[in-house]
Amino acid sequence: MSLLELKGVSKSFGGLMAVKDLDLTISGGEIVGLIGPNGAGKTTVFNLIMGFHTADHGDVYFDGDRTTRLKPYDLCFRGMGRTFQIVKPFGTKSVLRNAMVGAFCRVRTAQEAEQVAMEVLDFTGLLSKKDLLAKSLTIADRKRLELAKALATRPKLLLLDEVMAGLNPTETEEVISLVRKIHGQGITLFLIEHVMQAVMKLSERVVLLHHGEKIVEGTPEEMASDKRVIKAYLGDEYVIARA
Amino acid sequence: MKKETGPGRRLRIEGKTWLIVIVVVTLLALPLFIRSVTFFQFMILILWYAYLTTSWNLVGGFAGVLPLGHAAFAGIGAYTSSVLFIHYGLTPWAGMVVGGLLAAIVGVIIGAPTFKLRGAYFALATIAISEGLRVILENIQKIGGFEINGARGILLPLKGHSPIDFQFLDKRYYYYIILAMLAVIFIITYRIARSKLGYYLTAGGEEKEGAEALGVNVAKCKLIAMAISTFFTAMGGTFYMQLVHYIYPRGILSLDLSFEIAFIAIIGGRGTLMGPIIGAVLLVPAAELTRTYLGGSYEGVHLMLYGAVLMAVMLFRPRGLMEPLEAFYRWGVQKLAPQTSVAADEVK
């Protein structure tokens, strides 16, 4: 049974068609990558899935229920989690407190929330920094915190929006293994990524989005040599050159 | 890398329990030793402001917005309980609660559209609504059969010493009542700060989308905070009426009062537990003393003080005076009892 399904989803902003008639299915346990050049509409897709925007046409189904019109906090409760491309921590609060906010999604008291938060921080390697202010963290740690916060909500599906952006190769490798660890916990992952090595290493399946439309999907290997992928990113000349 | 010194830590009061206990016991015992009426009037004023600012703090501090029209709710409370008392003989103790409920409803109705506005727009909206309410009350002589006399206000029939009517001749009764009210709102704030609502409020106030993605219904939380805050603020209005026996629109629904409440809370430290109280304790006496000894011309001088302090705080310690005061307290304890550990306790 599919965990997430998009049927004919479309969204436009003031005349500009951001997402056009998108069909997409993700089954429980998968890791799926979403790629496409800048402006392709990838973040909009995430926003539509998680309720920050509502689709003009089409529907989103999560775990069997139609969730098109639901708000982000409802979806979080149902088991959807998300990280943001530009991270959104609660800067003036401690790392621990940041994670606790997420934990409260599932528990009722501050004691319980703290426990869950500590577990999650341990899992993401931030436990030693739990009392630091979120705004004082390095970019790599902020990304970890973004993951920790989302994980504290105990999601079934985690939407990761460019979680590798801005990281150096070492940090990227660390995050890749963290993402694998998360997947190992049984969480389904849907990632937007520009860093190709990460996408190829992690994803079981990759979807290409361009101008808001799904162009092609397939395994990483298939996608790497698909002319349409090359064309989307680099333009026609490169396709010809490769051929 | 900065250790957390933000609001999370400032909510911790375990390390200072003994201090709080001493203060509370002293406050409770004062009436046994002191007879001066003026003294108690003074104390009541301080406690009243502390009460109002702590109530305000739930919205202005925890929810992270800037309401500048909160006095209107005190006005709603005062008018409601008074009208019910005069026309139905309903004891103000009950009228207080009714006023509070009415204010909570109005607060939610106002809050729903207003919370969608950005920072400064929100502040302006609260000002406009508060002033609008005042204007309406000034121009109406009767609401649905109840006389409210427009701009001339309502005079409370004097009953002398009559506990059932919430009227006392001895100011010390009022002192204990406002002390109790302050304790209640303080405890409620304390509990909220440590609860899911508290965490959700501060998160939603700081970063709305990030919070929503974590399951926080930011709008609902703000409305809950608003309802609680306005409920208690209204009761503070009733208290005021029972104390001075006379209210009129410009007096109780005044922009000056709304602004004062906001300033005091901010100067003390909005979003902290003790901040508003500390602010009141520092500023109200200062203002009263300035007004008594220096003010020949109306309220002029004490306002200069408020204005100057506000500017200074915004320039140098925008988060309020709580932090420096706490640091000073720690320094003091170290000097007096070097063995005492004042290291940071767990973060709540």
Place this chain on the structure above:
Amino acid sequence: MDITLATIINGVLMGCVYGLTAMGLTLIFGVMKVINFAHGSFLMAAMFATYYFFRLTGMDPYLGMVVTVPLLFAFGYFIQHLLIRPVFKIERDIREPISVLMLTAGLWIFMDAFALALFGAFYKTIKTSYRGAVYHFGDVTVSVSRFYAFLTTVILTVLLYLFLKRTRIGKAIRATGQDRDAARLMGINIDRIYDVAFGLGIAIVGVAGAVLMPFYYAHPTVGVVFDIRAFIIVVLGGLGSIPGALLGGVIIGVVESVGAQFMTATWTEGIIYAIFVSVLFLKPEGLFGFKAEW
């Protein structure tokens, strides 16, 4: 019938002065995204400056503008430079920066209280040669001083428009208002521009003070009414829009003037607040949908 026409005309004239005050506020907001709660107090200061200048030299306020307006510019420039800029800098990353708001609120209280202590509570007026004089346009009687105020407003609006569109500084101001970071990258000294913009906003208020004195009065609290009106107008016209401020001002002036014929002043106030709140909720970008006029 001519009561109504005269009422409307007077409303327009007074509205222009409101619009003038609002223009300063909207300029400051458009560039710096700062709401200046002390705006009314600056108007009050301008009026006192004009008053004392008249007392000292006997010169007409309109001529006196040569002195009072640069004075107000400098005043605004330095307040921004010394007080607002440091707070602004601290707050730059915070989502809802209220410290500047609170600072200007503190400034408002301080200035009004200080003025009360300094100038006392008596209403001060000046007697120009044309005080009380009227023009007759057909059936309509119009006070000369208000008419001059109207003319000045129109001229100033045009000058301001040209300044912003044609001069280098004007363009720099607009650029900063549109995109602060891009402007900085272009080599514009943002801090200096903020100082200048604020000073300019206050200078405009200086003009407003000068044109008001002939038919109004100076008093430490006179700024309050204008302040609130200015905020309402700025929201009506669209934050950052100069023509919006003028039009908004005219609307408020007319509502006030017409309202005064049928109901008490406080009800008129109530109506204005109601309009304000409606616009805030329904069309916060302003009635006219002027994009910030940059």
